Amino acid sequence: MRAARVLTLWIAAFACGCSGNQSALAPYGAPAMHVEHLIVAIVALCTAIWVAVMLVLGGALWRRRQPVETEIRQSHLASAVSAAVAATVILIAGMTIASFYTTRSIGLPQRGSITITVRAQQWWWQVFYASSATTRGFQTANEIHIPVGQDVHVQLESADVIHSFWVPSLAGKQDLVPGRSNSLLLRAEKPGVYRGQCAEFCGLQHGHMALMVIAEAPADYTRWAASQSADAMPSLAPDAAAGRMAFLARPCAACHTIRGTAAIGNTGPDLTHVGSRQTIAAGLLETTRGSLAAWIADPQTLKPGNNMPIVPLTSAELQDISAYMESLK
Amino acid sequence: MTDLGKAGLADTALSNTELRRALASTWSAQPGLWGALSTVDHKVIGRRYVATAFVFLALGGVLSLLMRLQLSQPEARFIGPDRYNQIFTMHGSNMMFLFAVPVMQAMAVYLVPLMVGTRNIAFPRLNAFSYWIYLAGGLLLWIAFVVDTGPDVGWFAYVPLSGPQYGIGKRADIWAQMITFTELSALAIAVEIVVTVFKQRAPGMSLDRIPLFVWSMLVTSFLIILAMPAIMIASTSLILDRLVGTHFFNPAEGGDVLLWQHLFWFFGHPEVYIIFLPAVGMVSTIVATFTGRPVFGYLAMVMALVATGVLAFGLWVHHMFVAGLPRLGESFFTASSMAIAVPAGLQIFCWLATIWAGKPIFKTPFLFVIGFIVIFVLGGLTGVMVASVPFDTQVHDTYFVVAHFHYVLVGGAVFPLLGAIYYWFPKLTGRMMSEALGRWVFGLIFVGFNLTFFPMHILGLEGMPRRIYTYQPEMPWAGLNMFVSLSAIVLAAGFALFFFDAIRSARWGAVAGANPWGASTLEWATASPPHPYNFAMPPVVSSREPLWADAVTLPVAAGLRVDRREVVITSVVEGTPQAREASVGHSIWPLWAALATTLALIWSIFSPWAVVWGSIPIAVSLIGWFWPKGAPEDES
Numbered sequence: 001m002r003a004a005r006v007l008t009l010w011i012a013a014f015a016c017g018c019s020g021n022q023s024a025l026a027p028y029g030a031p032a033m034h035v036e037h038l039i040v041a042i043v044a045l046c047t048a049i050w051v052a053v054m055l056v057l058g059g060a061l062w063r064r065r066q067p068v069e070t071e072i073r074q075s076h077l078a079s080a081v082s083a084a085v086a087a088t089v090i091l092i093a094g095m096t097i098a099s100f101y102t103t104r105s106i107g108l109p110q111r112g113s114i115t116i117t118v119r120a121q122q123w124w125w126q127v128f129y130a131s132s133a134t135t136r137g138f139q140t141a142n143e144i145h146i147p148v149g150q151d152v153h154v155q156l157e158s159a160d161v162i163h164s165f166w167v168p169s170l171a172g173k174q175d176l177v178p179g180r181s182n183s184l185l186l187r188a189e190k191p192g193v194y195r196g197q198c199a200e201f202c203g204l205q206h207g208h209m210a211l212m213v214i215a216e217a218p219a220d221y222t223r224w225a226a227s228q229s230a231d232a233m234p235s236l237a238p239d240a241a242a243g244r245m246a247f248l249a250r251p252c253a254a255c256h257t258i259r260g261t262a263a264i265g266n267t268g269p270d271l272t273h274v275g276s277r278q279t280i281a282a283g284l285l286e287t288t289r290g291s292l293a294a295w296i297a298d299p300q301t302l303k304p305g306n307n308m309p310i311v312p313l314t315s316a317e318l319q320d321i322s323a324y325m326e327s328l329k
Numbered sequence: 330m331t332d333l334g335k336a337g338l339a340d341t342a343l344s345n346t347e348l349r350r351a352l353a354s355t356w357s358a359q360p361g362l363w364g365a366l367s368t369v370d371h372k373v374i375g376r377r378y379v380a381t382a383f384v385f386l387a388l389g390g391v392l393s394l395l396m397r398l399q400l401s402q403p404e405a406r407f408i409g410p411d412r413y414n415q416i417f418t419m420h421g422s423n424m425m426f427l428f429a430v431p432v433m434q435a436m437a438v439y440l441v442p443l444m445v446g447t448r449n450i451a452f453p454r455l456n457a458f459s460y461w462i463y464l465a466g467g468l469l470l471w472i473a474f475v476v477d478t479g480p481d482v483g484w485f486a487y488v489p490l491s492g493p494q495y496g497i498g499k500r501a502d503i504w505a506q507m508i509t510f511t512e513l514s515a516l517a518i519a520v521e522i523v524v525t526v527f528k529q530r531a532p533g534m535s536l537d538r539i540p541l542f543v544w545s546m547l548v549t550s551f552l553i554i555l556a557m558p559a560i561m562i563a564s565t566s567l568i569l570d571r572l573v574g575t576h577f578f579n580p581a582e583g584g585d586v587l588l589w590q591h592l593f594w595f596f597g598h599p600e601v602y603i604i605f606l607p608a609v610g611m612v613s614t615i616v617a618t619f620t621g622r623p624v625f626g627y628l629a630m631v632m633a634l635v636a637t638g639v640l641a642f643g644l645w646v647h648h649m650f651v652a653g654l655p656r657l658g659e660s661f662f663t664a665s666s667m668a669i670a671v672p673a674g675l676q677i678f679c680w681l682a683t684i685w686a687g688k689p690i691f692k693t694p695f696l697f698v699i700g701f702i703v704i705f706v707l708g709g710l711t712g713v714m715v716a717s718v719p720f721d722t723q724v725h726d727t728y729f730v731v732a733h734f735h736y737v738l739v740g741g742a743v744f745p746l747l748g749a750i751y752y753w754f755p756k757l758t759g760r761m762m763s764e765a766l767g768r769w770v771f772g773l774i775f776v777g778f779n780l781t782f783f784p785m786h787i788l789g790l791e792g793m794p795r796r797i798y799t800y801q802p803e804m805p806w807a808g809l810n811m812f813v814s815l816s817a818i819v820l821a822a823g824f825a826l827f828f829f830d831a832i833r834s835a836r837w838g839a840v841a842g843a844n845p846w847g848a849s850t851l852e853w854a855t856a857s858p859p860h861p862y863n864f865a866m867p868p869v870v871s872s873r874e875p876l877w878a879d880a881v882t883l884p885v886a887a888g889l890r891v892d893r894r895e896v897v898i899t900s901v902v903e904g905t906p907q908a909r910e911a912s913v914g915h916s917i918w919p920l921w922a923a924l925a926t927t928l929a930l931i932w933s934i935f936s937p938w939a940v941v942w943g944s945i946p947i948a949v950s951l952i953g954w955f956w957p958k959g960a961p962e963d964e965s
Contacts, residue, residue: 022792022804024723035719039790042720046710053677053706060685061699069688077625077682081675088674092667092713099663099717103656106719122495156653161490162586164651164726168792172722175652177587178489179580182653199651199726199794201483203490204410207797283801304410 022168022195028215029170029187029194031106038102042095049091106171109183112153116144116186120156120163120176120198123205123306124269124282134222135229139257141269143277145214147221148191156182161203167196167213175200188215197283204305210283231260232272232328243324246317255308258328268308275328281306293322337890340866349865351891356448356862358915367917369453370861374460375439376757381460382432383828385423385467390824392420394817401814403802413798414481415500419474421484422504425600426511427467429742430553433607434518436749437546439757441522443852443859444540446531446868448896449912451524452517454919454954459517461923466510469931473503480504483796485597486567488578488589493571502571502934505564509930512557512564519550519557526550527901531851532886533870534904540850540873541617541624544631545610548638552599552606555642560596563589573937587652594645602641604738606634608745609676612698615748616680618848619695620687623874626679633672633679640669650721659718666716673709677702692846693767697748700775704740708733711786726796729789735782747774747827754831755845759857760838766830773823780816784809849874854883867897870904918954925950 027033117128127144131137146152156165158176165184166173174184188194198209216224235241244261247253253263259272274280277287281303285291297318299308313321340348358368368374395416399408408416442450450456473479480500482491491501526539526547539547566577567589576582578589613624624630646654646662680702689695711733715721724730747770754762793806800806844853853876855864866885872878886906889895894912899905929943 024790024792032723035723038717038719039714039723042714042717046713050707050710053681054703056681057684057699057702060681061689063685065688072686074625077686081626081629081678081682084678085671085675088671092670095713095717096664096667099719100660102717102719103660161495162487166792166794168723172719173651173725174722177653179586180653195792197792197794197797201487201490201726201796203495204414206794207410207799210801 021193022197024168026169028190028192030189031171031185031187032169033189034102034105035172038098041098045091045095107151107185109153109185112151112185114146114150115153115155116146117155117157118144118165118176119159120165120202120209121159122161122203123198123209123303125165125209125211126159126269129225129228131229132225135225138225138229138259138272139270140228140273140277142210142279142282143212143214144186145216145221145224146186146188147218148188148215150187150218152186154184154186156184162200163198163202163209164200165196166199167194167211169194170196170213170215173199186213188213191216193278195283205303208282208284208303208306210279212278212283214278227276227329228273232258234260235324235327237323237327239320239323240327241324243317243320243322243327246313246321247324250313250317250321251309251311252321271325271328273328275326287326289322289326292325293318296321296325338892339887340889340891341887343891345865348891349860352862352865353860355891355894356860358861363917364915366920367457367915369449369457369913369915369919371438371442371450371453371456372859372861372863374456375435375437378435378438378460378463379432379757381464381467382428382435383831385427386432387824387828388471389420389423389428390821392416392423394821396420397814397817399798400800401811403804403807403810404799408798410798411481412477414483414796415474415477415479417796418480418483418504419470422470422480422507424738425484425604426507427463427470429604429738430515430600431463431511432746433546433549433604433742434515434522434553436611436746436753437522437549437607438518440753440852441525441543441546442529443756443855443863444543444850445526445529445534446851446854446864446870447525447529448863448867449894450521451529452521453913454916455517456521457916458919458923459514459521461920462510462517462926463514465923465927466507466514469510469927470503470507473500478503480507485593486589487593488567488570488586491567492578493574496571499934502568505567505571506930506934508560508564510927512561513926515553516557519553522546522550523554528898529896530899530904531868531870532897532899532904532906534899536902536904537627538870538873538904540610541613541627541630541634542607542610542850545606545613545634548634549603549606552603552638552641556596556599556603559592563592563596566592568934572934587649587654590649590652591645594648595642598645598648599638599641601734601737602637604742606637608701608742609634611745611749611752612680612701614848614850615694615698615745615752616683617874618752618846619690619692619698620683621690621847622683622687623849624679625682625686626675627873629675630679633675636672637669640665640672644669647716647721650718651725663716663718667713670709670713677706692751693762693764693771694748694752694846696768696771697744697751700771701740701744701748704736704744704775704778708736708740712737724789726794727789728785728793728795731795732782732785732789735778735785739778739782744774747771750831752846753852754834754838755841756852756857756859758835758838759841760834760836761841761845762834762838763830766826770823770827770830773819773826775823777816777818777820777823781813781820784813784816788813844876849877851875916954918950922947922950922954 027036115130119126125142127140129138156174156176158178163176164173170186170188174182192215194213196211235244248262253265255265255268257264257270280287281295358364358370399405478500480503482496482501486504489495569575570577576584578584578586617624643665647666751762751767788806788809841857843856851868854868866887869884869886895909896912897906898908898910900907925946929939932939932943
């Protein structure tokens with residue numbers, strides 16, 4: 001009866017390929033798919049083993065016993081135990097070998113055609129794209145675009161404490177360790193938005209450290225990279241233009257960079273194209289003018305302990321800066 | 330009767346009544362508070378240790394309910410991130426360092442001397458010292474938490490988050506120094522157990538007649554002695570990094586952050602077996618008693634214990650599979666982690682064979698053993714899963730792992746422990762716990778546990794990381810989290826009922842005889858609870874199940890003096906008597922030494938000079954402790 005419940009739950013778990021865009025059971029990239037096959041195989045095998053042990057336990061507890069039992073021969077028990085140990089050895093050897101083959105089929109990250117460097121900070125993701133034949137290098141935050149069907153080599157570094165880069169629908173996780181450089185192979189087979197989040201406890205806002213991987217057709221990716229490598233566009237709308245002035249006059253520029261302006265701070269995320277990103281504050285809020293205003297007005301209530309201070313602004317300044325941010329497509 | 334010698338007033342010169350009166354006056358603690366503080370009776374200290382550990386269990390349980398409250402809804406605001414991080418750090422540190430390890434050692438402090446048939450544990454004053462140090466470490470951690478200075482860096486305290494740059498205030502220091510306290514107390518008991526088992530066994534108890542629980546505690550004690558130095562080096566280096574600016578873990582100055590993880594897990598993985606192996610011993614004991622036959626495959630069981638202990642030191646890297654170590658090295662640790670399933674499986678199969686061949690009696694302790702097998706096998710299998718590197722890259726640091734290790738630690742250690750409490754409660758208190766309530770306790774805990782922790786496997790696979798204080802509404806985790814939080818109430822109700830039953834039964838339970846379960850081991854050969862001197866005459870053993878072989882006429886040795894505390898010293902392998910040795914009497918000095926040590930350790934969180942000035946009171950108290958009495962230590 002318990003076995004049935006356990007089985008149903010496992011099956012429910014696996015049937016739910018619809019379990020969101022951040023799930024090891026909903027793989028959309030080759031590395032994650034290889035691992036998912038392994039997960040399904042090992043879980044199925046282990047479930048069978050568990051059921052078998054439970055059946056033996058049930059038999060041992062409730063088998064019919066004669067009032068006067070003939071003693072079970074020790075040699076029979078010894079053979080049964082030996083057979084079970086032999087079966088254990090064979091099964092775990094099989095799982096070990098399957099695990100080695102899965103590792104091998106995932107392959108090495110270094111074979112990727114594109115290299116992206118991710119530098120984790122408390123509590124956001126700084127992303128560097130190297131210059132290519134067509135575009136110069138650029139920086140973005142909390143959002144990674146990759147072309148569908150291509151191996152991407154992600155270089156992982158940390159600016160402060162240990163973090164872990166994990167986008168379960170595309171690949172397993174890998175830590176970002178201060179003083180070291182790790183690598184990960186990322187690959188998406190289908191266009192889509194794949195969510196990931198930090199998987200190593202990294203302090204106060206470990207729970208709010210998400211990132212989006214956006215996989216798109218190679219042509220769309222190239223277009224995106226070209227627009228990201230460009231400087232921020234001049235602001236035409238009057239409120240955005242005023243916002244630009246306020247941004248540069250206020251302490252904002254001390255921490256943030258907006259390429260093409262005098263703002264060259266590098267403590268916080270590069271905001272050159274912040275309006276083009278799906279979310280702000282590492283996946284906390286959808287990017288809208290309202291959420292930008294809420295964040296700028298009081299980042300400490302929305303994400304307590306994060307490194308962005310409350311900057312006193314007049315309501316006009318707040319509205320203008322929000323408009324400016326939104327315009328930075 | 331084996332005559333051991335005749336100097337001073339020997340037990341052979343007295344009638345039974347006189348003997349018991351003389352032994353009682355020699356072995357009893359002094360009356361009153363002073364007596365309570367200065368006693369070195371392993372039974373008093375063991376009981377105290379067990380009770381304290383269960384208080385910490387209850388406190389840790391309250392913390393887990395607070396976490397479940399916060400996680401029951403997305404973006405809940407019951408508890409802020411700062412407090413939440415303290416709570417989950419406290420929960421882990423408390424359960425591992427203040428509950429699980431100490432409670433297993435505490436059971437051993439109480440039971441091992443009785444099971445090997447001696448009158449006190451080896452180094453009784455060290456034993457008293459160990460308890461006071463443990464209590465001080467626990468109080469340090471909990472008082473710090475109450476005044477909002479609880480550690481907030483996880484029970485694993487990874488650098489650099491716990492280092493001088495990111496771990497602000499004294500929170501990480503409190504954690505590191507709490508480690509020092511608990512390691513001191515754990516090492517002390519480990520040494521006592523090894524010596525007690527090797528040198529104080531009853532005459533005739535050769536190595537192949539040692540009860541399986543005693544074997545498991547012997548292996549566990551060796552694990553403690555080998556594993557604890559790694560964490561002491563780690564926590565001391567961390568304090569030095571934080572206090573005097575050494576750079577062990579600072580990559581900018583040539584240190585290495587992964588060094589911490591290697592040191593921590595070189596201790597941390599054996600730690601799991603330090604908790605699990607005693608539970609294995611408890612299960613073997615309960616299975617034997619409630620199937621009415623010895624556990625099948627004694628030699629295989631002992632070899633499995635030893636093999637587990639050896640392998641335990643070759644697995645630590647599986648906690649670091651995603652830290653970026655070389656592939657080949659990781660593959661080795663996959664193989665070794667999988668391999669530990671063999672001795673674990675062997676033990677399960679031996680218990681199943683014993684139950685199959687025997688006639689199980691479904692009393693509460695045995696129910697917990699059944700629950701143990703059901704849950705632990707599942708936890709062991711998820712352990713095989715996380716041993717695989719590719720599998721682990723998806724579930725490491727997710728709720729899957731939270732589910733896994735609760736299945737292993739609660740299923741593998743707490744279920745046997747609760748069974749053991751129901752089983753040995755009559756020995757500890759002289760009264761039975763309630764069989765009717767016991768069934769309810771088992772039922773609630775078994776159902777509550779599975780409903781609480783099984784869904785966490787699914788949450789983990791669905792991408793929910795550990796140690797997050799909240800999650801966003803768009804994630805598909807809210808429903809299962811609410812379900813888990815509600816189930817935790819059932820689990821908590823089971824534990825509450827257990828505590829109620831234990832407290833009620835200690836006072837009003839049915840009076841138990843010397844051997845209410847008809848068990849085979851020596852602790853049941855004396856009264857419940859045992860006299861201060863344990864056995865009026867040291868038992869002599871000629872089989873593995875002395876009370877089943879000679880239930881009525883257990884042979885005893887004679888010739889010990891009754892006017893001073895004496896124990897029989899026997900040879901390591903054969904258990905042949907070698908000498909009568911004096912066992913020290915009560916003393917207040919271990920308490921003073923513990924207080925002086927506590928002062929120095931807590932002071933050293935704030936100033937390195939504490940090591941200099943704080944050593945003076947420690948030296949004074951140790952001189953008092955070891956002041957020569959002018960009496961010969963042993964007479965052969």
